Amino acid sequence: MSTFFSDWYYLSIRSIKQIWRPLLALIPSLFIPIFFFLVNSASLNAFSKVPGFPPDITYRDFIAPTALFTAVFFSAGNAGIELVQDISNGYFKKLMIMPINRLTIILGRLTEVAVQAVMQGAIVLVLLLIVGVRFQTGVLGLVALFAMLILFAMAWSCVSMISALRTQNARLVQSMFVIVFPFLYLTTSQAPMQLLPPTFRLIATYNPVTYIIEGVRALVLSNWSNPAIWQGFAVAGVLFGVMVSLTVGSFQKALK
Amino acid sequence: MSTNIIEVSDLRKTYPPDIEAVRGVSFSVAPGEFFGFLGPNGAGKTTTINMMVNLVKPTSGHIAIDGFEFKRDSNEIYKRVGFAMQEIGLDETSTAREMLELHGRLYHLPSARIKSQVEKLLKLVELEKVADRFTATYSGGMRRRFDLALSLMHEPKILFLDEPTQGLDPHARQLIWNHLRELNQAGMTIFLTTHFMEEAEALCNRLAIMDKGQIVTEGTVDKLLNKHEAKNLEEVFLKTTGSNLGEEEVNLNAADPYARR
Numbered sequence: 237m238s239t240f241f242s243d244w245y246y247l248s249i250r251s252i253k254q255i256w257r258p259l260l261a262l263i264p265s266l267f268i269p270i271f272f273f274l275v276n277s278a279s280l281n282a283f284s285k286v287p288g289f290p291p292d293i294t295y296r297d298f299i300a301p302t303a304l305f306t307a308v309f310f311s312a313g314n315a316g317i318e319l320v321q322d323i324s325n326g327y328f329k330k331l332m333i334m335p336i337n338r339l340t341i342i343l344g345r346l347t348e349v350a351v352q353a354v355m356q357g358a359i360v361l362v363l364l365l366i367v368g369v370r371f372q373t374g375v376l377g378l379v380a381l382f383a384m385l386i387l388f389a390m391a392w393s394c395v396s397m398i399s400a401l402r403t404q405n406a407r408l409v410q411s412m413f414v415i416v417f418p419f420l421y422l423t424t425s426q427a428p429m430q431l432l433p434p435t436f437r438l439i440a441t442y443n444p445v446t447y448i449i450e451g452v453r454a455l456v457l458s459n460w461s462n463p464a465i466w467q468g469f470a471v472a473g474v475l476f477g478v479m480v481s482l483t484v485g486s487f488q489k490a491l492k
Numbered sequence: 493m494s495t496n497i498i499e500v501s502d503l504r505k506t507y508p509p510d511i512e513a514v515r516g517v518s519f520s521v522a523p524g525e526f527f528g529f530l531g532p533n534g535a536g537k538t539t540t541i542n543m544m545v546n547l548v549k550p551t552s553g554h555i556a557i558d559g560f561e562f563k564r565d566s567n568e569i570y571k572r573v574g575f576a577m578q579e580i581g582l583d584e585t586s587t588a589r590e591m592l593e594l595h596g597r598l599y600h601l602p603s604a605r606i607k608s609q610v611e612k613l614l615k616l617v618e619l620e621k622v623a624d625r626f627t628a629t630y631s632g633g634m635r636r637r638f639d640l641a642l643s644l645m646h647e648p649k650i651l652f653l654d655e656p657t658q659g660l661d662p663h664a665r666q667l668i669w670n671h672l673r674e675l676n677q678a679g680m681t682i683f684l685t686t687h688f689m690e691e692a693e694a695l696c697n698r699l700a701i702m703d704k705g706q707i708v709t710e711g712t713v714d715k716l717l718n719k720h721e722a723k724n725l726e727e728v729f730l731k732t733t734g735s736n737l738g739e740e741e742v743n744l745n746a747a748d749p750y751a752r753r
Contacts, residue, residue, distance in 0.1 A: 246597040257585040326581025335567035
């Protein structure tokens with residue numbers, strides 16, 4: 237058992253170093269949320285005057301949680317890409333013939349995802365504070381917000397890890413990136429639920445990402461009594477449990 | 493109780509639907525032996541060696557490494573074996589020193605031993621000066637040498653080598669041969685698969701030649717030359733396999749679950 241934690245620790249350190257190797261690889265997953273936040277908050281500010289938009293909230297504040305969420309969402313797929321690279325270049329085989337608990341290979345990747353979520357989220361958070369976004373639930377709210385983002389990031393990273401383990405094809409795993417867009421935009425990320433067209437609203441209601449975004453939004457703009465907070469945690473927790481179980485299942489299947 | 497460090501009996505591997513990569517292979521290797529496993533491409537050498545390190549599950553048969561079996565004691569086996577694979581699996585986002593240290597940690601070596609092993613191995617494979625460079629910047633020869641160093645990090649009792657000098661220039665090949673001779677003289681058991689007859693003749697105490705998933709002949713170099721009335725090992729190879737050296741055959745290893753792209 238003692239070696240289980242040390243194996244997890246050292247494999248996590250190895251994975252975490254890959255976040256900034258190369259440093260330039262960090263740019264796209266930061267550029268996209270910052271770019272959309274700056275452009276949309278400037279160009280769509282008048283949208284907050286539309287009847288049905290939550291009162292006393294600027295459009296900038298409304299989409300600030302989306303920027304935080306997107307920074308984490310866009311980077312969570314890297315775990316699968318790195319895993320499939322290990323498989324393609326043969327390093328995975330080296331890990332397979334070591335006296336380690338093989339589950340620590342997956343846990344190391346999940347730890348990397350959590351660290352990257354905090355890193356990228358923190359960078360976007362600083363930007364949001366600079367432009368004047370204020371967090372209504374305070375420091376504790378920020379801790380809760382990052383906890384929710386980490387849970388979701390780890391769950392989402394499992395999608396790419398499962399495809400890495402099942403297909404062992406680097407191009408396919410990289411192309412999984414595109415499914416981020418429907419999951420992100422068929423939600424309340426850009427407009428409140430009551431302003432969405434009916435079909436769009438129906439899809440957003442069944443899209444689990446909606447509940448994470450609403451949970452993050454409640455932690456930024458609302459207070460602890462807002463049910464969207466616990467709903468967000470519940471959805472993130474269930475997704476985490478299901479996706480990690482499926483990943484471990486795929487991992488064990490890949491070993492057979 | 494067997495005195496052999498490797499015991500393989502009636503080993504078989506069939507990939508779906510019915511590709512028989514290995515068809516009832518049996519052999520044993522004594523401690524300290526330098527055992528060569530030869531055969532044309534697609535003969536089943538890599539599948540056999542992958543089964544011997546538990547990377548591929550056998551369809552049937554029995555493997556014992558230093559008295560341990562994978563079903564019960566896989567970690568005991570992993571501690572005892574090193575494997576330099578045909579495909580050099582390096583983490584290109586790490587430096588050579590980082591990779592060696594990580595391997596030391598994952599083999600649960602004490603810190604002091606990791607430090608001394610890292611320095612010793614970097615010197616052995618002549619990579620001390622580039623130890624802090626990312627492995628992605630290494631040439632083919634440097635990568636092969638470093639891969640050998642990685643497989644030796646935990647000082648295994650048995651070293652498995654799958655085509656360890658493929659793609660190397662004569663100087664780099666000679667360097668690796670010298671290291672392997674030294675390791676074997678120090679008591680390490682070495683199991684080498686190769687299709688270079690010159691390499692097998694230069695290094696191995698005993699050989700088995702495999703073709704179409706089966707061992708077609710086995711013995712010391714002298715015994716094989718006498719038995720097959722041949723002038724050299726290449727002639728033995730040609731007589732027993734009917735293959736031209738380097739001839740491409742159906743690559744049965746395509747069914748290797750970790751080899752898909």
